[in-house]
Amino acid sequence: AEKGLAGNLISADDLEESLTGYLRSIVDSNARGMAKVMIEQLRTRNFILCYMGADYYAFVHRTFLEYFCAWEFVWQFEKERSLSLDELKTEVFGQHWQDESWHEVLRLIVGMIETKWAGEVIDYLMTLEGEAEEFMEFINLFLAAKCLSDVRNRSVLRETATRLLKQLKGLTNYDLDYYYESYGKEASIVRHIRRQAVAAVAATWQDEPDTLPWLKQLTTSDDDEDVRRAAVEGLAYGWKNEPDTLPWLKQLATSDDDDVRCAAVRELARGWKDEPDTLPLLKQCATSDEYWLVRSGAVRELARGWKDEPDTLPLLKQCATSDDDGYVRSTAVEELARGWKDEPDTLLLLKQRATSDDHYHVRREAVGELARSWKDEPDTLPWLKQLATSDEDWLVLSAAVRELARGWKDEPDTLPWLKQLATSNDNEYLRCVAAEELARGWKDEPDTLPILKQLATSDDNSDVRSTAVQELARGWKDEPDTLPFLKQLATSDDILNVQGAAVRELARGWKDEPDTLPLLKQLATSDNNWYVRTPAVEELARGWQDEPGIFELLCNIAVNHPFEREKNWQINPRQTALEIIIKQYPAYPQTLPLLQDRAENDPDEKVREFAQKKLAKWS
Structure with missing residues (x-):
């Protein structure tokens, strides 16, 4: 239908007409009556179709829809010859490889057609440009691996399989060729690609003799914790029935590598x-592992896999109140709220944790669970309002405000209360959170934009002003005043991190504006403070890597920036520029001499140490 595989619906008239048309081709009379009987049989006896109301039917299981769709293409390709190989590749696979709802159909097609044609399709998928698909990076290669696993006779496609395997193994070391923050969106993408690559190799080449040793090597020697964990998961799933797997996992569960122990414990439990x-x-x-993440993971697996064991609830209560680590207590609180909501002690325990635990993360988790799981309790709303203005930790205050704003959005008091918090509360953290929630939940309220502008220019706290700047840039990008407002803040505001926030938002939201690049260059080279220069340098490298002159500009900053360290935590723009050059321009002939020079001659000891460490790994 028009919505493709997303539309698993057919009208009763269309269904009857479709079946009648087919039956007329094989019987002489009463095709329509037989079609009606057939529909009833498929619905009430075979449970292939279900009646959806409003005179519509659907397949009970999506598998039928996918199978018939795949078979139709195969029929056109192999029987009718109305679909050529090039059309199969470009119009079927080429049109739908980016849509995951089609992947099962595409895999079924590959499994049905002759192996030599399947190889051509897989070769075609490997030629597609998958890296540019945000949060679906290299989906063409991962789909190709799944298709390969469905081929009837893989031995015929040895060359194709070898090339694909090499590419996927390469993705286990994938990295972006530009500077990015360790815990931002880009870092998540990199981790996701690496994990998927390990999983694809483990699943598709499970029968290859080299795969198991390769995975075992990854678990002990790879530098990336996500790759190590993915290797453990792949081994546990793909070699579950091997006699060595269980002893080996037990050994990993007590090994020296914290991340591997986490993965091994989880896989043993599941x-x-x-x-x-x-x-x-x-x-x-x-209860006794020395690493908090292992204890936290074990608590979660016990709660979900052994809920009915008599020792589980007492153990969770003990962990929620007595474990030395706040994150472990937080996990236990979360599991108690979700699995033992009706236990008489649970609500009391959560309230106690929310108000008296000495770790902010436990209090924040308890607040969230209380707000979500006990939303209809009459005491919850007043209790949250009190907590939102009285807790000593800003993260707990933030959690309470967020839960109120999102869970009680339609309460008549919520919007006035948030406005008051944003504009009048003495606590800067509450003003920040209230501004965020107003921007995201009440964007169309007439007062929201003026409040944000007021906060961005007049609040006496720099974090509140920066938050308001970010929300304005992201939520009101098309407002005619937003761009001039940001330019003014980026060049002349007297609060440095407000300037920095404006610089980042300009670079990311107005990259194609003709004034953005010259402005960033000016700030990166001429601004008086490192707090503004550093984000300007980072954004230039992020968005204009291939722009003529950017490499030379970065080299100039790496050598000549006048930064002098006053406090240990400050970021030296010379180091930022040097780090970007190493990452983005490693093959340039000037890069290695520059790194050697900074390792010997930079006046900042921290920059020299950084350059020396990078030199040691240069080969």
Whole structure:
């Protein structure tokens, strides 16, 4: 239908007409009556179709829809010859490889057609440009691997399989060729690609003799924790019935590598739940492992896999109140709220954790669970309002305000209360959060934009002003006043991190404006303060990597920026520029001599140490 595979609906008239048309081709009479009987049979006896109301039918299981769709293409390609190989590649696979709802259909097609044609389709998928698809990076290669696993006779496609395997193994070391923050969106994309690559190799080449040793090597020697964890997961899933897998996982669960232990404990809990040693091992990990993330993971697995065990609830209560680490207590609080909501002690325990735990993360988690799971309790709203203005930790205050704004958005008091917090409260953290929630939940309210402008220019706290700047730039990008307003802040505001926030928003939201690049260059080279120069340098590298003169500008900053360290935590723009050059321009002939020079001659000891470490890894 018009919506493709998303539309699993057909009108009763169209369904009857479709079946009648087919039946007329094989019987002489009463095709329509037979079609009606057939529909009833498919609905009430075979449970292939279901009646959706409003005179519409659908497949009970999406698998039928996908199978018939795939078979139709195969029929056109192999039987009718109305679809050529090039059309199959470009009009079927080329049109739908980016849409994950089509992937099962595409895999079914590859599994149905002759192997040599399947190889051509997989070769075609490998030629597509998948790297540019945000949050679906290299989906063409991952789809190609899944298609390869469905080929009837893979031995015929040895060359194609080898090339694909090499590309996927390369993706386990994938990185972006520009500077990015360690915990931002780009870092998440990189981790996702690496994990997917490991999983694809483990699943598609499971029968290859080299795959198991390769995965084992990754678990112990790869520098990336996400790759190590993905290797453990791939091994546990793909080699579950191998006699060595369980002992090996047990060994990993007690190894020296914290991240590998986490993954091994999780896989043991999910894949070997009925093994007599698994529950005791989880209990031991939950209560006595030295690494908080292992304890937290074991608590989660116990709560979800052994809910009915008599020891589980007491153990969770103990962890929620007594574990030395706040994140472990937080996990236990979350699991108690979700799995034991009706236990008489749970609500009391959460309220106690929300108000008296000495770790902000526990209090914040307890606040969130109370707001979501006990929303209809009459005491919850007044309790949250009180907490939102009385807790000593800003993260807990933030959590309470967010839960109120999102869970009680339609309460008549919520909007006036948020406005008051944003403009009049003495706590700068509350003003920040209230501004964010107003911008995101009440964008169309006439007072919201004026409040944000007021906060961005007049609030006496720089964090509140920066928050208002960010929300204005992202929510009111098309307002005619927004761009001039940001330019003014980026060049003349007297608060440095407000300037920095304006610089970042200009670079990311108005990249194609003719004034943006010259402005960033000016700020990167001429602004008096590192707090403004640093984001300007980073954004130039991020958005204009291939622009003529950017490399030379970065080299100039790396050598000549006048930064002098006053405090240990300050970021030296010379180091920022040097780090970007190493990452983005490693093959340039000037890069290595520049790094050697900075390792010997930079006046900042921290920059010299940074350059020396990079030199040691240069080869």
